Amino acid sequence: MKILDFLQAENIPFQKLSLYKEAFTHASYANEAHHYNKDYERLEFMGDAVLQLYVSDFLFHLFPDVPEGTLTTLRSKLVREESLARFSKELGLGELLFLGVGEEKSGGRERESVLANIFESFIGALYLDCGKDEVIKILEQTIFQHVNDLDYDDITDYKTTLQELIQADQRKTVTYELLETSGPSNAPEFKVAVIMDEMRLGVGKGTSKKRAEQQAAKDALNKLATSDYLKK
CATH class of the missing domain: 3.30.160.20 (Double Stranded RNA Binding Domain)
Structure with a gap:
């Protein structure tokens, strides 16, 4: 699936398609494609901060009587690598990746660390391009739906x-x-x-x-x- 097809299928009112290409570009591809030198790492940084804020806000209001330490643990379980990779798979983000030849052959498209990274970079791009409301829509499809999956014990x-x-x-x-x-x-x-x-x-x-x-x-x-x- 092409990035444009994905954005249209998700009804995302995008403005800057180039941001999403950057969000799905692995460093291995950027290194090999001399005409394109941007990868997802900066957007991953932004997406991580956005997730921390909106997941915190969601948990804070969902559990009004839960102490800070428990909220922190809940958030860490929802945004850890394993969880983000799962949400990335649910959205089919791995199919959108631009990978270098070696990374493709070594299974980078299915690697949890990469899938978690592009979930963050996608959120970063979405936030910069469309703002909070569109980010919340994606989080409602993914992270927010899985709060009840956590092992509270x-x-x-x-x-x-x-x-x-x-x-x-x-x-x-x-x-x-x-x-x-x-x-x-x-x-x-x-x-x-x-x-x-x-x-x-x-x-x-x-x-x-x-x-x-x-x-x-x-x-x-x-x-x-x-x-x-x-x-x-």
């Missing part, structure tokens, strides 16, 4: 919350004990208990020890919230 640090609660009341620490590992070697499941003074406060399962520990801490917090522990 990875984002919420139940272990820290539990430790702070215990220390505030009794100045004690908790430990985590692996109870069992089950499932195949390529997809194991871990079962972990969180313990204080030989008393099991909670149990959790997860696809990694870290996730199992977070689930155990979450289980402990839920139990403590309904017990006499917090009423002392």
Whole structure:
């Protein structure tokens, strides 16, 4: 698909087609095509800043009661390389790339780092050419739709919350004990208990020890919230 076809298919009211060509030009192509010496890196810089602003604004209003640290983690998950490459694929941006011969042969068109870069450079070009409203339309098709895909148990640090609660009341620490590992070697499941003074406060399962520990801490917090522990 040509860049012009893509812009028309997305109903983007573009003014400067050259900006989008720059957004999809890899350095390898710019180096080989002596008649064209611009690549996407400057627009990638701009797009990164635009994404940080509008994704932050979206999350800030979507989660009015979520603290700064959690919002930062949410944003980082939405704009990390893996995520941006996914959104780039959804839009078919890889097909629009201008690549050098060597980069083409080595699979650059499918490389996550490149796909993430051109998502940012495309956003940068779109912002400079059309402004905020058109950027938001693209973000609504991509990033904003995937907020619910995030693993919130990875984002919420139940272990820290539990430790702070215990220390505030009794100045004690908790430990985590692996109870069992089950499932195949390529997809194991871990079962972990969180313990204080030989008393099991909670149990959790997860696809990694870290996730199992977070689930155990979450289980402990839920139990403590309904017990006499917090009423002392």
